[in-house]
Amino acid sequence: MRLLYFNDLSLDIKRTIISFIDRPTDLKNLCLACKELRDITTPILYRSIHLFVGGPQDLRLSAFLGAGNPGIPHVREIFLRLEKMIIQDKHRHYHSEDSSEEEEVEESASIPARQAQFTVRLLLDFLPRDILDVFSWQNWEPLSVDNFLLLCNKQRSLRVLEIGPMDRPLAPVLEKYPDIFHKMTELSSIDVYPDTVDRLKASQKLLQAKPDIDHLCISTGFEYSNEDPDDLHDSMFKFSVLEKLEIRNCAGAEVLFAQLSKPHLRPSKLRSLRWMDDDKSEPHSLEAFEGLLESLSGLETLHIYINRMRSLPKVGPIMLHKKTLTSLSIHSQQTRDAIHTYSEEDFDKICTECSQLRQLSIMFPKTTVEHAVPSNEFLAFSSHTRKLHNLRTLNIRRWPSTRESFIGSFTRIIPTLRLYEHQLQRMTQHIFELSDIDAKENGYGLGNRSQLSVVCWGGNGKTRHDSNDKFKLKQIPFVRGWKLDPFGEKSMLAVQTIWRMVQFVEPESDILNHSLYDMHDIHQGFGL
Numbered sequence: 001m002r003l004l005y006f007n008d009l010s011l012d013i014k015r016t017i018i019s020f021i022d023r024p025t026d027l028k029n030l031c032l033a034c035k036e037l038r039d040i041t042t043p044i045l046y047r048s049i050h051l052f053v054g055g056p057q058d059l060r061l062s063a064f065l066g067a068g069n070p071g072i073p074h075v076r077e078i079f080l081r082l083e084k085m086i087i088q089d090k091h092r093h094y095h096s097e098d099s100s101e102e103e104e105v106e107e108s109a110s111i112p113a114r115q116a117q118f119t120v121r122l123l124l125d126f127l128p129r130d131i132l133d134v135f136s137w138q139n140w141e142p143l144s145v146d147n148f149l150l151l152c153n154k155q156r157s158l159r160v161l162e163i164g165p166m167d168r169p170l171a172p173v174l175e176k177y178p179d180i181f182h183k184m185t186e187l188s189s190i191d192v193y194p195d196t197v198d199r200l201k202a203s204q205k206l207l208q209a210k211p212d213i214d215h216l217c218i219s220t221g222f223e224y225s226n227e228d229p230d231d232l233h234d235s236m237f238k239f240s241v242l243e244k245l246e247i248r249n250c251a252g253a254e255v256l257f258a259q260l261s262k263p264h265l266r267p268s269k270l271r272s273l274r275w276m277d278d279d280k281s282e283p284h285s286l287e288a289f290e291g292l293l294e295s296l297s298g299l300e301t302l303h304i305y306i307n308r309m310r311s312l313p314k315v316g317p318i319m320l321h322k323k324t325l326t327s328l329s330i331h332s333q334q335t336r337d338a339i340h341t342y343s344e345e346d347f348d349k350i351c352t353e354c355s356q357l358r359q360l361s362i363m364f365p366k367t368t369v370e371h372a373v374p375s376n377e378f379l380a381f382s383s384h385t386r387k388l389h390n391l392r393t394l395n396i397r398r399w400p401s402t403r404e405s406f407i408g409s410f411t412r413i414i415p416t417l418r419l420y421e422h423q424l425q426r427m428t429q430h431i432f433e434l435s436d437i438d439a440k441e442n443g444y445g446l447g448n449r450s451q452l453s454v455v456c457w458g459g460n461g462k463t464r465h466d467s468n469d470k471f472k473l474k475q476i477p478f479v480r481g482w483k484l485d486p487f488g489e490k491s492m493l494a495v496q497t498i499w500r501m502v503q504f505v506e507p508e509s510d511i512l513n514h515s516l517y518d519m520h521d522i523h524q525g526f527g528l
Contacts, residue, residue: 015040023504038070046071048079051123054116055083061119065126075127077134082116082141117144117167124150130157133186142167149173152180160189160215163203171201181209189215189244214269217246239265244272244301253277257288261295272301278308286313293317303329303361303511310334315346322353326390329361329511331397331459339398341365344380351384359511360388361395368401369423386435389444393454393502393509400427400457421476421496428455428478428494436492453506454479455494477512479505 006014018040021027027045031038051057065072120137124147132155137143142165151158161184163170174180181187187210194200207216216239239245239260245267247253253275259265273296277285286309293299293313299321304313312332318325328350333339341363342350351357365377373379378400385394400423435452439445458475479502481495502509 011040019044022507042071043074046074048077049075050079050081052081052083053119054112057083058115058119061122065123073128073131075131077136078123078132079134079136079138080116080120081138083112113141116141117147120144120147121150124154127154129154131155132157133159136160136162137164141165145170145173149177149180152184156184157186158184159186160191161187161206162191162193163199163206164191164193166199169198171198171205174202174205181206184210188213189217191217191246194218212241214242215244215272216242217244218248218250239267241269242267243269245270246272246274248274248276249278254285254288257285257292261288261291266295268296270296271299273299274301274303276305278306286311290314290317294320297321298324300324301327303327304331305329306332308334309340312340312342315342315349319349319353322355324356325354326356327359327511328354328357329359329395331361331363339363341398344377344384347381348384348387351387355388356390357388358390358508359393359395360385360391361397361511363398364396366398366400369420369427370401374400374427382431382434386438386450389439389442389451391450391452392506393456393511394431394452395456395512397459400424424457424476425478425494425496428457429492431455432480432492432494449492454502454509454512456499456502456512475499475512477502 009017014037018027018030018037021030021044024045027041030041031045051061053061063069121144135151135155135158145166145168148166148170152161190206190210190213192199192203192206194203247256250256260267273293275289286306289304290313293302294317297320302318302321302325309332312330318328330342331339347362364381365375367374367378374382385391401420432452432455435450436445436448439450440448445451454477456475456477476496477499478494478496481493482490483493484490497505499512502512
């Protein structure tokens with residue numbers, strides 16, 4: 001029987017095989033292999049583009065947008081970030097009391113933002129019409145209103161649209177183009193940031209034009225509106241058709257949750273619910289949220305991040321979705337030092353009944369890396385997670401030990417940090433090994449090991465690029481690797497990586513990428 005090689009496979013089978021490759025460097029190498037593989041791989045490689053704009057890399061954009069680039073027609077998603085540059089001038093005194101010099105420094109700091117707007121304009125001008133599904137300006141810097149209008153007019157096939165900070169009022173401009181949103185026939189997801197009167201009005205125009213979308217993300221609140229909350233929530237949008245809902249620091253969250261619990265407004269199709277709150281002025285918002293959970297059914301994703309609250313959400317309302325939950329993230333704290341943790345009984349109930357969980361991010365009990373064996377409470381939580389036979393990604397949000405007691409002075413921070421990372425690797429190795437032993441004994445997982453692929457420590461992998469920021473650990477993820485002993489025997493090894501690379505090892509790890517929690521940098525409360 002003749003051996004079958006990759007080149008002998010049909011084109012459809014080759015496409016299917018290559019579609020499972022996630023790492024961009026591997027896709028790039030496939031494009032360079034031969035013409036056939038280039039034609040198959042190019043649409044996958046160029047489908048999602050991540051660019052830093054406003055810096056020296058903008059000079060390369062002309063080559064990317066050139067007519068000779070075969071990948072441009074295949075671009076479907078574009079994610080843009082402003083590159084932070086420090087523009088220094090040795091002839092300028094930054095700490096001078098002369099106010100004119102301070103104005104010059106501020107003007108120089110705005111140069112990257114102005115350059116970024118020009119780059120975005122160039123990008124939108126050269127892209128073919130109606131090819132984008134997603135265009136995301138992932139910054140708190142304002143987006144040019146002219147660029148926003150050009151985006152809406154030229155990319156009418158967009159499925160996701162954001163209304164965030166703008167360089168000038170947007171609502172008066174939309175009055176001149178009343179049909180601009182009606183022409184976007186494929187729109188199904190909306191992210192709005194109504195923290196000013198202008199953006200609230202612009203968001204309302206968008207929601208009135210597209211009341212049947214299935215994903216709505218709301219950041220900040222309704223405190224600028226003069227309407228009654230009942231009329232606002234009922235008239236702006238048909239919540240009953242929602243499939244995804246994100247509430248981020250919404251000042252009207254308590255009222256919103258109460259309204260959505262009513263039968264005529266209840267989002268019966270909701271599958272994903274994310275709530276972030278940092279407002280101590282609404283002490284009953286947690287009870288209202290629990291009431292909403294009790295009125296819903298069939299949630300698959302539930303992410304809760306609440307500050308200045310006296311307790312965690314009750315386990316009972318969460319258990320109502322035990323048969324469908326696949327991604328669960330819960331964090332609650334009253335102060336920086338008062339971080340809430342579920343009791344062992346409650347956590348055992350979550351792990352026992354939510355058998356479909358594939359991603360879990362939760363606060364473990366206190367422990368330390370200074371001892372060979374973690375605390376008994378930590379070991380108990382770790383043993384309960386082995387009841388989740390489908391678990392791929394585990395995020396332990398609490399850092400073992402404390403930064404003050406372990407790391408010590410700033411002058412010794414780097415060698416001590418390496419020691420700390422080594423201790424975390426040892427603990428992660430132990431978690432992987434015990435999960436593999438349990439999988440073999442009980443006959444689940446992949447035969448010789450469990451499906452657990454990622455164990456991550458800390459709250460959030462995204463960090464602010466600020467040279468003046470104090471040293472902070474945000475997130476340290478470990479993935480499965482392999483090691484060879486001197487006799488050629490291969491065994492599992494927990495390997496440290498960075499959060500940007502985890503997605504290429506385990507696609508079901510998006511619970512680590514909580515960009516919605518970056519609003520007020522509240523993850524800075526997590527320290528060693």
